[in-house]
Amino acid sequence: MNKRVLLGVTGSIAAYKSADIISRLVRTGYNVTVVMTANAAKFITPLTLESLSKNKVYVDMFNDEDHSKITHIALATESDLILVAPATFNIIGKTASGLADDLLSSILAAAPSSKVIFAPAMNVNMYSNAANIENINKLSDRGYTFIEPEEGTLACGVTGKGRLRNVSDIIDTVNGHFHEKVLKGKKVLITAGATREYLDPIRFLSNSSSGLMGISLAKACRNMGADVTLVMANSKYDANVHKVIKVDTVDQMYEAALSEFDNTDLVFSVAAVSDFKPKIRNSSKIKKSNRDLSVEFELNKDILYEMGRRKKRQFLVGFAAESESLFENAKAKLEKKNLDMIIANQLTNFSSNEGKVWLISPSETSLLEAKLKEDLAYDIVNQVISSWYKVSEERSGI
Numbered sequence: 001m002n003k004r005v006l007l008g009v010t011g012s013i014a015a016y017k018s019a020d021i022i023s024r025l026v027r028t029g030y031n032v033t034v035v036m037t038a039n040a041a042k043f044i045t046p047l048t049l050e051s052l053s054k055n056k057v058y059v060d061m062f063n064d065e066d067h068s069k070i071t072h073i074a075l076a077t078e079s080d081l082i083l084v085a086p087a088t089f090n091i092i093g094k095t096a097s098g099l100a101d102d103l104l105s106s107i108l109a110a111a112p113s114s115k116v117i118f119a120p121a122m123n124v125n126m127y128s129n130a131a132n133i134e135n136i137n138k139l140s141d142r143g144y145t146f147i148e149p150e151e152g153t154l155a156c157g158v159t160g161k162g163r164l165r166n167v168s169d170i171i172d173t174v175n176g177h178f179h180e181k182v183l184k185g186k187k188v189l190i191t192a193g194a195t196r197e198y199l200d201p202i203r204f205l206s207n208s209s210s211g212l213m214g215i216s217l218a219k220a221c222r223n224m225g226a227d228v229t230l231v232m233a234n235s236k237y238d239a240n241v242h243k244v245i246k247v248d249t250v251d252q253m254y255e256a257a258l259s260e261f262d263n264t265d266l267v268f269s270v271a272a273v274s275d276f277k278p279k280i281r282n283s284s285k286i287k288k289s290n291r292d293l294s295v296e297f298e299l300n301k302d303i304l305y306e307m308g309r310r311k312k313r314q315f316l317v318g319f320a321a322e323s324e325s326l327f328e329n330a331k332a333k334l335e336k337k338n339l340d341m342i343i344a345n346q347l348t349n350f351s352s353n354e355g356k357v358w359l360i361s362p363s364e365t366s367l368l369e370a371k372l373k374e375d376l377a378y379d380i381v382n383q384v385i386s387s388w389y390k391v392s393e394e395r396s397g398i
Contacts, residue, residue, distance in 0.1 A: 002029065002030075002031060003029075003030050003031065003080045003081065003178055004030070004031045004033065004078060004079050004080045004081075005025055005030045005031070005032050005033070005079065005080065005081050005082075005083060005174065006032075006033050006034075006035060006075055006079035006081070006082045006083070006107070007021065007022060007025070007032055007033070007034045007035070007053075007083050007084075007085065008034075008035050008036075008037075008082060008083065008084035008085070008087075008091070008104045008107070008108070009034060009035070009036045009037070009040040009044070009049070009084075009085070009086070010036075010037045010039065010040050010084065010086060010087060010088040010090070010091045010104070011037055011038075011039025011040045011042065011043065011088055011090070012040075012043070012086040012087075012088050012121045012122065012164070013043060013121075013155040014086040014121035014155075014163070014164040015040045015043035015044045015086060016043060016044050017085075017086070017164055017167065018034070018040075018044065018049060018085065018086070019044065019048060019049065019052055020167050021083075021085055021167055021170060021171070022034065022049060022052040022053050023052055024167055024168075024171045024372075025171065025174065026052065026053065026054070027372070027375075028171065028175070028375055030174070031055070032053040032055065033053065033055045033056070033057075033058070033075065033079070034046075034049045034050070034053050034055070034057045034058070035057075035058045035059075035075065035103055035104050035107060036049070036057060036058070036059045036104075037059075037091070037102060037103075037104055038059065038060070038102070041059055046059055058071065058075070058103055059103070060103065061102055061103040061106065071103070072103055072106040072107045072110060073110050075107050076107045076108075076109075076110035076111040077110070077111075079111070079115070080115065080178070081115050081116075081117065081174065081177055081178070082107065082108065082111050082115055082116045082117070083117045083119065083170070083174060084104075084108075084116070084117070084118045084119065085117075085118075085119035085121075085147075085164065085170055086119060086120070086121030086122075086164050087118040087119055087120045087121065088120075088121070088122055089122050089126045089127075089129070089132055091104065091105065091108075091118075092118060092120065092132060092135050092136060092139065093131065093132070093135050094108075095108050095109075095118075095135075095139060095144075096134075096135035096136075096138045096139050097135075112143075113139070113142045113143035113144045114143050115177075116144050116145065117144075117145040117146070117147060117173060117174070117177065118136075118139070118144060118145070118146050118147070119146075119147040119149075119164060119165055119170055120136075120146065120147075120148075120149050120162070120164075121149060121162065121163065121164035122149075122162050123154060123155075123156055123158070123160075123162055124154060124158060124159075124160025124161055124162045125160075126162065127149060127160075127161055127162040128160075128161070145173070145177075147165045147169065147170055147173050148165065149161055149162050149163055149164060149165055150163045150164070150165055150166065151163070168374055171374065172219050172223070172374065175220075175223055175374075175378065176219075176222070176223035179220075179223050179224050179378070180224065180225075181224060181225030182224050182225065182385060183221055183224040183225045183226035183266075183381075183385070184224075184225030184226070185225070185227075186225070186226050186227070186265045186266060187226070187227045187229070187263060187264050187265050187266075188218075188221045188226040188227070188228045188229070188264065188265065188266045188267070188268070189228075189229050189231070189257065189260050189261065189264040189266070189267045189268070190214050190217055190218045190221070190228065190229070190230050190231070190267070190268045190270060191214065191230075191231045191232075191233075191253060191257055191268070191269050191270055191271035191273075191303065192211045192213070192214020192215055192217075192218070192230060192231070192232055192233065192235065192270045192271050193209065193211035193214065193232050193233030193234050193235040193271055193272070194206050194207050194208070194209040194210075194211065194233055194234050194235070194271070194272045195233045195234070195247070195248070195249055195250045195253055195271065195272070195273045195274050196233070196234060196248055196249060196274070197249060197250065197274045197276070197277035197278060197300070198249070198278070198281050199278050199281065199282060199286060199295065200281070200282040200283075200284065200285050200286045201282075201283070201284070201285060202285060203285075203286065205274060205276075205277075205278070206234065206274070207272050207274070207350070208350045208351045209235075209271075209272030209350055209351070210235060210236070210237065210350070210351050210352075211232065211233070211234070211235025211236075211237055211271075212235070212237055212353065212373050212374075213270055213319075213349070213355075213373050213376075213377070214230070214232075214268065214270035214271060215230070215232075215235065215237045215238070215239040216373045216374045216376070216377035217268050217270060217377045217380065217381065218230045218239045218241050219239055219240075219241070219374070219377065220377040220378045220380075220381045221241075221266075221268075221381060222239075222240075222241045222242070224381060226266070227242050228241040228242050228243070229241070229242060229243040229244075229245065229260050229264070230243070230244045230245070231245045231247060231253055231256045231257045231260070231271070232244055232245065232246055232247065233247050233248065233253060233271055233272075233273075234248065245260075249277075250273050250274055250277065250300045250301055250303070251300075251301065253271060253273065253303060254301045254303050254306070257269075257303055257307070258303070258306060258307070258310075261307055261310060261314070262310075264314055265313070265314060265315065266314070266315050266317070266384070266388065267307060267314055267315070267316050267317060268317050268319075268384075269303065269304045269307065269316070269317065269318045269319060270319050271303075272321070272350070273300065273303060274300055275299065275300055276297040276298065276299060276300060277297065277298060277300050278295050278296070278297060278298075279295075279296040279297060279298045280296070302337075304316075304318050304337050304339075305336070305337045307337075308337040308338030308339060309338065311338055315340045315341075315384070315387075315388040315391060315392075316338070316339050316340050316341075317339065317340065317341045317342070317343065317384055318333060318334070318337060318339045318341075318342045318343070319342065319343045319344075319345065320333050320342050320343070320344045320345070321344075321345055321346070321347055321349065321350065322344065322346065322347070323346070323347050326344050326346065326358075327344065327358070327360070327365070330342050330344035330358070330360050331360060334360060334361075334362065335362075340361065340387070340388070340391055341359060341360065341361045341384060341387055342359075342360050343357050343358070343359055343360070343380065344357065344358040344359075344360055345357045345358070352373075353372055353373060354370055354371055354372045354373060354376070355370055355373065355376065356368060356369050356370040356371075356376075357376070357380065359380070359383050359384070359387075361387055366383065368380065368383070
């Protein structure tokens with residue numbers, strides 16, 4: 001990738017999170033240079049961030065000046081993106097007012113607004129202060145990007161909006177800045193999460209899927225310009241995409257996914273669905289007794305098979321998670337369900353933040369080495385797009 005990201009770190013208690021941000025940026029392939037304010041250096045040392053970024057950390061406007069060039073101008077113009085995280089009330093106010101009295105604010109004054117992202121972090125009263133809101137709106141109108149903070153317990157002990165957004169969302173926004181909008185105008189449907197099948201009102205059968213892979217694919221497709229619909233079963237994760245349909249059972253996912261299918265160009269069927277469901281769902285809680293409990297199961301609806309049966313112009317991608325005979329089972333599923341591609345992975349990927357996968361089409365198999373799922377998603381989408389275009393050319397006779 002080799003894109004150059006300048007990370008501006010300001011004097012917030014959240015400055016310690018900059019270490020994690022740098023690590024994730026570097027691991028994703030970015031070349032990171034850090035500029036700290038003097039107050040930021042009181043929360044975390046420049047040495048720490050220099051060790052993580054493997055580049056010189058700049059703090060002082062004059063002591064850190066490279067006299068062979070004008071440092072603040074060079075850093076502003078040579079960086080592909082400037083991320084200010086955490087961004088304090090002060091740095092937002094200075095940028096909005098056109099003040100440049102230290103190195104970071106001088107860099108921001110010399111940089112085009114289109115390549116600056118602010119991730120605010122501050123007390124809830126400071127964040128909601130009319131002056132801060134006015135400054136954010138002013139900068140947004142000028143083309144600056146803001147990553148909205150989260151609600152939660154703040155350093156001062158109160159609960160409210162102002163906590164720095166989680167690192168995954170920050171990295172996701174950075175990735176979105178750089179990716180070409182190759183899916184612009186395309187509609188993508190993704191199923192994700194773990195379905196549940198209920199024995200009674202509180203007991204259910206499910207699996208350990210976290211939903212992270214499907215959500216990561218949804219974010220990647222969104223950042224590449226697609227209009228994404230996510231049919232989401234149970235997961236602790238969330239995705240800010242065009243349309244999210246929350247479901248619980250296979251029947252609900254079947255209805256939601258098939259209602260969107262005809263108007264879709266590309267489908268990722270990632271959800272971990274239950275193949276079986278109890279034949280009888282008790283309306284009241286099953287009481288414990290001295291006898292064994294027997295449950296009779298019946299086959300569930302096969303969402304992916306039905307999509308393959310209805311497929312016309314859609315490019316249909318399924319997932320196969322296997323404990324044995326991975327490739328044989330995946331290829332059999334590819335053919336049986338009329339898929340264009342299947343992504344095979346081992347059960348160890350379940351509930352893990354990373355994994356490796358094999359992309360299998362009727363003509364070839366390729367391995368994508370283990371990465372964090374947020375990063376792996378982009379590799380998957382890029383390969384799928386390449387195969388999709390080849391198939392489209394074949395179908396149109398080009």
